[in-house]
Amino acid sequence: MTNVLFIASVRPQLGVFADSVRKFRAAGATTYLAGTFPLEPVAEELAAMELDGTHQLPRNLNFRSTALRRKARMAPGGMKVWMQAERDGVLRRLARKADVLVALDAGAVYTVWRLSQYYRVEEAHFGLAPALKAVDRVKAKGTTGGRGVLPPMDVVKQNVRRSVDGLPATVMRHATARPVMRSTVGARMWRTAVTAPGVPPKVRIATSRYVAEGMQWAGRTSGAALALAAAASKIPDLGLKAQLLDEAVMKELGKGLNPRDLDKAVAAQLAHADAQFAGGDHEKASFALDRALFLHFHRVLHIDQLSSPLAKDAQGFVEPLYRSKVMDVMKRPQGRRTPAAPAPKDRPLRLLVTTSANDNFLHHILDRYGNHEGVELRYLDLAAQKALKRIAWAGRRVLEDRLAGGTSTYQEEVERLMRPYLDWADTVFLDWSVGPAAMLTTIDPGDTRIVVRLHSYEAFTRWPHMTDFSRVDDLIYVAPHVKDLVESLVPMLRGDSAPRAHLIDNAMDLSGFARPKPADARFNLGLVGISQVAKDPMWAVDVLRRVREHDERYRLLLVGGDMNPKTSRATRDYRRQFDKEIAPLIEQGIVLKLGPTDDVPSALTDIGVILSSSVREGCHVGLMEGAASAAVPVARDWPFYAGKPNSARTLYPEGWVVGSTEEAAKRILETTATEQAWQDAGKLASEYALSTWDWPVVSKAFDKLFLGEG
Numbered sequence: 001m002t003n004v005l006f007i008a009s010v011r012p013q014l015g016v017f018a019d020s021v022r023k024f025r026a027a028g029a030t031t032y033l034a035g036t037f038p039l040e041p042v043a044e045e046l047a048a049m050e051l052d053g054t055h056q057l058p059r060n061l062n063f064r065s066t067a068l069r070r071k072a073r074m075a076p077g078g079m080k081v082w083m084q085a086e087r088d089g090v091l092r093r094l095a096r097k098a099d100v101l102v103a104l105d106a107g108a109v110y111t112v113w114r115l116s117q118y119y120r121v122e123e124a125h126f127g128l129a130p131a132l133k134a135v136d137r138v139k140a141k142g143t144t145g146g147r148g149v150l151p152p153m154d155v156v157k158q159n160v161r162r163s164v165d166g167l168p169a170t171v172m173r174h175a176t177a178r179p180v181m182r183s184t185v186g187a188r189m190w191r192t193a194v195t196a197p198g199v200p201p202k203v204r205i206a207t208s209r210y211v212a213e214g215m216q217w218a219g220r221t222s223g224a225a226l227a228l229a230a231a232a233s234k235i236p237d238l239g240l241k242a243q244l245l246d247e248a249v250m251k252e253l254g255k256g257l258n259p260r261d262l263d264k265a266v267a268a269q270l271a272h273a274d275a276q277f278a279g280g281d282h283e284k285a286s287f288a289l290d291r292a293l294f295l296h297f298h299r300v301l302h303i304d305q306l307s308s309p310l311a312k313d314a315q316g317f318v319e320p321l322y323r324s325k326v327m328d329v330m331k332r333p334q335g336r337r338t339p340a341a342p343a344p345k346d347r348p349l350r351l352l353v354t355t356s357a358n359d360n361f362l363h364h365i366l367d368r369y370g371n372h373e374g375v376e377l378r379y380l381d382l383a384a385q386k387a388l389k390r391i392a393w394a395g396r397r398v399l400e401d402r403l404a405g406g407t408s409t410y411q412e413e414v415e416r417l418m419r420p421y422l423d424w425a426d427t428v429f430l431d432w433s434v435g436p437a438a439m440l441t442t443i444d445p446g447d448t449r450i451v452v453r454l455h456s457y458e459a460f461t462r463w464p465h466m467t468d469f470s471r472v473d474d475l476i477y478v479a480p481h482v483k484d485l486v487e488s489l490v491p492m493l494r495g496d497s498a499p500r501a502h503l504i505d506n507a508m509d510l511s512g513f514a515r516p517k518p519a520d521a522r523f524n525l526g527l528v529g530i531s532q533v534a535k536d537p538m539w540a541v542d543v544l545r546r547v548r549e550h551d552e553r554y555r556l557l558l559v560g561g562d563m564n565p566k567t568s569r570a571t572r573d574y575r576r577q578f579d580k581e582i583a584p585l586i587e588q589g590i591v592l593k594l595g596p597t598d599d600v601p602s603a604l605t606d607i608g609v610i611l612s613s614s615v616r617e618g619c620h621v622g623l624m625e626g627a628a629s630a631a632v633p634v635a636r637d638w639p640f641y642a643g644k645p646n647s648a649r650t651l652y653p654e655g656w657v658v659g660s661t662e663e664a665a666k667r668i669l670e671t672t673a674t675e676q677a678w679q680d681a682g683k684l685a686s687e688y689a690l691s692t693w694d695w696p697v698v699s700k701a702f703d704k705l706f707l708g709e710g
Contacts, residue, residue, distance in 0.1 A: 001030050002138045004131065005098040007115075008035040009081045009107030014045050017104070020128045021049045027135045029100075034091050036081055057091060058084045078110035085111055095119050099138050102131040194231040201235050205244060208232075212251065222260070225251040229261045232268070238275050239288075242268035246291055253300045256570030262301075263320065266292045270324040277326050277403055286400035289326045293395075293462035296321060302460035304533050304570035306615050310460065311640045315488045321465070322491060330402055333470030333497035334441075340449035340473050343708055344426060348376040351706060352425035356392050356436050357383035361455070364507035364695050365429075365702065374707055380421060382436055387417055393435040398466050401442050414443050422448045427706060429453070433475075434463040441468035449473050451705065452499075455506075456482050456618030464490045470497035474705065476504050478618045481646035504701045506619060510628035510694040513601045514686055517608060517630065522678045523553040525668070526607030526631060528600065528622030529560045533574045539613035539636060539661060541581055544590070546665035554668075555589070559603050559622075561596040604629040608678060609668050612648070616640035619651065619693075627656075628689040630682035632671045634664050653688055 004024055006017075024031050034055040039046065046054050061069045061084060072080050085091055095101065095115040101124040103112040109126050116124035123134040194208040208231030212224035228248035235241045245265035252259040259265070273288035296318075302308040309317045321327045343349050351369055353362060359381070369375040382388040391397075397410040418440065422428065425448050430437055433454040440450070453476040458464055469475065469492045477483040480503060487493045487501075525544060530537045537558065544556045565572035585591040597603050604610070610626025612635035620635070627633045633656045641647035642659070649657045658664045671681040691697065703709040 001028060002099045002135050003097050004029045004031050004100045004102060004135065005094050006031065006033045006102045006104055007085075007108040007112055008033065008037060008104040009077070009111075010105050011035075011037045011042065012104045014042060017128075018045070018049045020132070021051060023132055024135060025050070027132065028139060029135050032094050032098075034085075034088075034094060036084055053094075055088075055090050055094065057088055060084065077107045081107050082111045082114055086114070091115075092119075095121065099123060100125070100131055100134045102126075102128065104128070194227055195234050197234075199234075201237060201240060204231050204234060205240060208244065209247075212247070216251065221251055221255045221257065225249065225259065225261065229264065232264075238268065238272040239284075242272040242288060242291070245269075246295065249295055253295075253298055254569060256300055256304070256568060256573050258301060258305075262295065266296050267320065269295070270321070270326065274325045277329075282400050282404040282408070285326055285403055286396055289324075289330075289399050289403075290396040292321070292324075293465060297460065297462040299460075300568050300570050303457075304568045304574075306533065306536055306639075308460065308616075308640065310485070310489070311616075314485055318465070318489050326399075326403060327465070330399070330465065331491045333492060333495070334406070334444075334468050335470045335497060336444050336446075338447050340445075341426065341447040343706070348372075348374050349707060350376050350378075350424060350426045352378050352380060352421055352428045353431070354380040354382060354421075354428065354436070355431040356389065356434075357381065358432060361453075361506050362431055364509055364699075368695075368699055368702070369706070378421075378424070391417060392439050395435060395438065395462070395466060398438045398442055402466075402468075406442070411442050414439060418443065422446055427451060429706070433458045433467060434461065437472070438463055438466040438468075441471040445471055451476065453478070453504075454482070454486060456616070459486045459489065464493075469493055469499055472499040474502060475499040476502045476705075478506055479503070479646070479651055481641045481644065481648075481651070482618050484644065484646050485641075502701075502705060504705070505693050505698045506621060507695055507698055507702070508621060508624065508693055510625065510690055511696075513604060513625050513628040514630060514690070515601060515605050517605050517682075519675060520553075521606050521608040521631075522672050522675060523551070524555050524557050524607050525609045525611055526557045526559065526604065526626060527611045527613060528604075528626060530558055531561050531563055533563065533571055534615050534617075536613050536615050536636075538578055538581060540611050541578075541585070541591070542661045543611065543613075543634075543664045543668070544585075546661055547668050548590070550665075550669055556585075556591045557603075557607055558591065558593045559595075559597060559600065559607075600625060601629065604631060607631050608672065608682070609634055611664075612636055612638075614638055617648070623652075624689055624693050627685040628694070630679075630686040632668070632678065632681045633685050634658060634667050636664070656685075 021031050030052045032053045032055070033046065033051055034057050036057045036059055038059065039054055039056045061072050068083070072083050075083065096119050098121055101112045101116050101121050103109045103126045112124050112126070115121065123138060125131040125134055194204060194211055199207070208228050211227040215224035215227060225248040228244050228251070232241045232244035232248065235244065242265070245261060245268045249259040249262055249265040269288045269292035273285045273292065276285035276288060302310060322331060353366060353369070355362060366377070366379060370377045382392040391410070391414055394410065397408065401408040401410045422445055427449040428445070429451045430440065431453050433452050437452050450472045451474040452472050454464070455478050459482060464486060469490070475493070477486070483501060483503065492498060525540065525547075527537055527540045529535055540556060544554060547554045563571050563575040565575050582591045586593065594603055604626055607626060607629070608631055610623055610629070610631035610633050612620045612623040612633070614620060614636065616638050623633055623635055633652070635648050635652055635657045637657050637659045638648045658667055672678045
């Protein structure tokens with residue numbers, strides 16, 4: 001038997017309904033009626049229809065709370081019916097058993113729809129004719145479970161549109177609950193509702209947030225973002241529009257997804273910033289600009305995935321930013337009142353080396369100039385002092401100061417805290433072009449020379465776009481391809497006010513890496529550093545599998561800490577996939593995770609082939625150290641830079657770089673075919689690394705930069 005449940009909010013035309021009930025019964029259906037209209041006055045007529053059951057639904061909310069009754073007065077008719085009926089236990093039992101739900105009038109449509117979603121009723125309809133056809137479909141299938149709809153959708157949409165204005169929060173959360181949003185009908189209906197004409201902006205925003213919340217619970221992240229963005233398209237206020245689009249984009253970024261409306265969100269924040277700037281409100285303008293830059297350079301887009309929009313068209317990616325009035329202000333050089341003084345001849349050079357927490361690439365520089373007779377060295381870690389750390393990373397305040405023409409209290413604070421260091425130093429060497437660089441260039445350095453080193457990470461952040469490079473005298477790049485990328489991104493680095501550009505390799509003491517290797521190291525592939533998605537260690541696993549097809553003695557040694565899953569959802573997803581990939585290989589002893597170590601030279605003694613599997617690098621220190629240890633270098637042609645004027649192929653000697661995992665396997669098999677071939681290839685690599693990147697060689701470039709020597 002097919003169970004049919006009719007729901008009515010008003011008395012149906014009894015004659016028509018009686019004829020229809022007979023047809024349903026003739027089709028082999030059991031029939032039940034539940035109504036919020038008074039059943040008792042028509043009890044005899046209903047009994048004559050031989051319905052299998054009738055049930056009086058609550059006719060009002062008199063016995064419910066005052067708050068609910070007050071909310072019900074604000075709700076449309078269809079919603080009121082649901083509010084009256086939703087707690088009725090008999091109705092729920094009938095709906096749970098029903099194969100077909102039927103709304104006999106427009107007021108019952110919403111209730112039927114809600115019940116169909118909660119109890120996964122496959123056939124739910126408005127009207128008797130389509131419901132009768134549904135019974136035939138259920139019988140033809142021989143089972144319950146055919147998917148139905150609630151035609152006509154216009155009735156549902158109209159009901160919901162009327163309900164949006166002034167609908168209470170608790171009711172909205174029920175109306176956008178998980179079962180509703182899991183259905184295509186429900187999700188589509190609510191996306192239509194948030195763009196309904198004539199809805200006040202405040203109500204539209206609140207509604208869209210409830211809808212997004214429901215879709216998020218239902219696992220529809222992109223649907224949640226789409227609902228917010230759709231509502232934003234109907235909001236004229238620039239600030240509210242920007243806020244809603246920001247929320248839409250962050251829904252997807254939070255799940256590690258590339259947002260479909262990123263461009264709209266950034267443009268909205270820039271438009272809001274421009275409007276506030278034109279009105280003289282520099283604080284609000286800086287907030288909006290800070291959000292625009294934050295979204296445009298979010299790490300999920302550029303750092304925690306295997307690609308980035310910057311890989312395709314770096315200059316095109318930032319052009320929309322610089323069409324705004326506020327970014328036009330940011331790119332204007334403020335310059336310095338006096339040029340930097342030359343290095344003193346009658347006393348040692350006063351060199352201030354500074355960074356914020358990250359001194360990974362400073363140890364050899366500090367050792368050399370801390371013991372140099374021509375240098376008086378001081379070291380400043382901005383993160384070690386609360387006051388300095390606070391101003392070093394105050395990006396929003398940097399923007400406000402620039403937009404206000406240098407009249408903010410932030411500049412006064414930077415002057416007070418940094419001027420003593422600037423007055424002492426002849427040269428300031430600031431490592432990493434991030435927050436501290438933006439902070440330092442908000443004030444005039446006097447005649448102190450400012451040297452900044454930019455690695456690779458900074459290119460994928462907002463910080464270079466917040467730095468006044470007209471107050472930087474020398475900018476050090478670690479590789480030509482990094483220089484190309486950054487200069488294509490930052491207009492100030494292409495103008496007359498740009499600092500002098502230098503290409504200087506990272507300071508590395510490679511002589512200690514040249515240690516004897518055991519013969520069986522020939523079959524050990526090594527990867528040093530797997531803590532970022534950009535390292536793409538799964539590429540190395542693919543290479544391992546290919547060489548093991550020829551010789552099962554090959555293994556893969558992983559040196560370094562794991563990716564931190566808390567960094568972002570995108571990182572967590574990659575880490576989960578990678579762990580799943582290598583778990584059986586670890587169990588078989590084919591992959592060995594050695595973990596982090598402070599003694600990389602010792603770890604490299606067991607590695608005969610050093611890999612660079614990254615999608616992008618500045619200069620891959622792990623590969624350079626491996627080459628110095630006489631491991632055979634096999635570097636992926638980093639996809640981010642492949643085919644460009646400068647890339648891995650121009651950074652490393654010919655033969656080191658491969659275009660695919662097939663080429664990598666071929667190079668490994670050829671160079672390790674015999675012990676002698678392996679040793680010869682490793683010796684050549686070590687000689688090249690030591691003669692090119694070892695600290696005694698690179699230190700001469702720093703001496704020339706700081707002291708004018710060489």
